[in-house]
Amino acid sequence: MAQNYYEELGVTRDATPDEIKKSYRKLARKYHPDVSKEADAEAKMQAINVAYDTLSNPEKKTEYDQMLDHPQGFSGFGQGTPGGAGFDGGQFYQQGHASDFSGFEDLFGRFGAGFGGSNQQYQRQTRSYRGEDQHASIEVDLEVAYHGTTQNLTLQIPTLNAYGEPEVQRKTLQVKIPKGMKEGQQIRLNGQGQAGINGGENGDLYIEIQYKDTDRxxxxxxxxxxxxxxxxxxxxxxxxxxxxxxxxxxxxxxxxxxxxxxxxxxxxxxxxxxxxxxxxxxxxxxxxxxxxxxxxxxxxxxxxxxxxxxxxx
Structure with a gap:
């Protein structure tokens, strides 16, 4: 096998789903073609998409682990087969008849690969992911609770940049605060959260309302x-x-x-x-x-x- 999915995402086989997701998001921000300066960003992005597509799906992950435990059953892929490759997203082919690989077509089909004869192309499927929701808290005068208001708010929101690094993002938004909001109630601003990945929709921004206390x-x-x-x-x-x-x-x-x-x-x-x-x-x-x-x-x-x-x- 030319490339190990766990190595591709930089996690161990006993990594939790949250750890796999966190590592994928960090790598996706690093290698996204729109922001990355790496020469192989596009190829790397496709590779981690394929890896995450498998390891984030319990059924696919189980089958992939079985394949890792029994590599001899897949020796025709990327090991001694001319031009062959395994799960690295490249081309693979066999010499002889397709029946030589009977029993594995369903497995590769679940991993998103085209199969069924010689010189078949492993089909990458780029997945999109929704951005994370973000939360902020603001203080307003009590009169807003009785009358409502629309005002421009400049918020400083902790987030991760396109390279996976923590930063504080400044956002100036026009927010309508309706009257009658109780202390701690939230306003949801659709699409104002963290940006999506690979064309995925943005997350939402939740603004919690707090009222200013005075001595009265x-x-x-x-x-x-x-x-x-x-x-x-x-x-x-x-x-x-x-x-x-x-x-x-x-x-x-x-x-x-x-x-x-x-x-x-x-x-x-x-x-x-x-x-x-x-x-x-x-x-x-x-x-x-x-x-x-x-x-x-x-x-x-x-x-x-x-x-x-x-x-x-």
């Missing part, structure tokens, strides 16, 4: 947590207050004697997903500074009114 707002799925400031008397008396929320301007009734850290749930006012989230108002009671004599007197009056209050137990 954070998002969990479709629920929004928004911290608002309230005055002591608003909290104590249970006042109706107006609040500008991510969902818009709302009137909210505070419960009497509300406390800092208490949460008020506004149903369906979170991210307007197919299943809307809730908006949780997290109360933060803010004490005004006593800057004037009148304001200081107001605190004195308050202290007398709550003489029994012991803030430290």
């Amino acid at each position: 707002i954070h998002v969990e799925g479709v629920d929004v947590y928004y911290t608002i400031d309230v005055a002591p008397w608003e909290a104590a008396l249970g006042k109706n207050i107006e609040v500008m929320t991510p969902s818009g301007r709302l009137n909210v009734n505070l419960p009497k004697n509300a406390r800092t850290g208490q949460q008020l749930r506004l149903k369906d006012k979170g991210i307007p997903n197919k299943t809307p989230g809730n908006l949780y108002l997290v109360l933060n009671i803010v004490l005004p500074e006593a800057q004037t004599e009148q304001q200081q007197q107001a605190y004195e009056t308050l202290a007398q009114a709550f003489a029994s209050f012991k803030p430290r137990g």
Whole structure:
């Protein structure tokens, strides 16, 4: 046998399917005629295609391994046969009758070879492969969740170049982000992933949406947590207050004697997903500074009114 498929792909016989695939992709990027500077790139690309076509198919691989274990049954191919070759993709022929090789036609047929008489050509079949999918994550303002947007995004995506080397690829894409996307949800951009091999279609690019946290707002799925400031008397008396929320301007009734850290749930006012989230108002009671004599007197009056209050137990 003139060429061993495992040697062609640079793997051992006990290599896993993933290892075989990984090695093939690395070699394909190195020898692809569109990018390779190697003098024998086209021939090498055809050879590794033939090797991968066999080793990536469990049935073909089993038969090929049997052939490797019993080379004497194939001695007419590439070993002592004039002009002969085995699985190296060249021509092979026999002297005598086709019946001398009876029993092997089906095997070679499965490997993609033409067979059936003298001076037959081994037919290479170049396979195409879909490019890998890629993933990226971006942060956007929460208002995008409520209104949607279309914006240009420049992404830095880890990938492999045509020579199989890791690199960071910069892509500027116009992306439409629909309203209602929950935290962690993905947008799929068809054909924007890694390039295909041998004319195969490109992979897809998946962009995961994350919302920017601030000291006031954070998002969990479709629920929004928004911290608002309230005055002591608003909290104590249970006042109706107006609040500008991510969902818009709302009137909210505070419960009497509300406390800092208490949460008020506004149903369906979170991210307007197919299943809307809730908006949780997290109360933060803010004490005004006593800057004037009148304001200081107001605190004195308050202290007398709550003489029994012991803030430290």
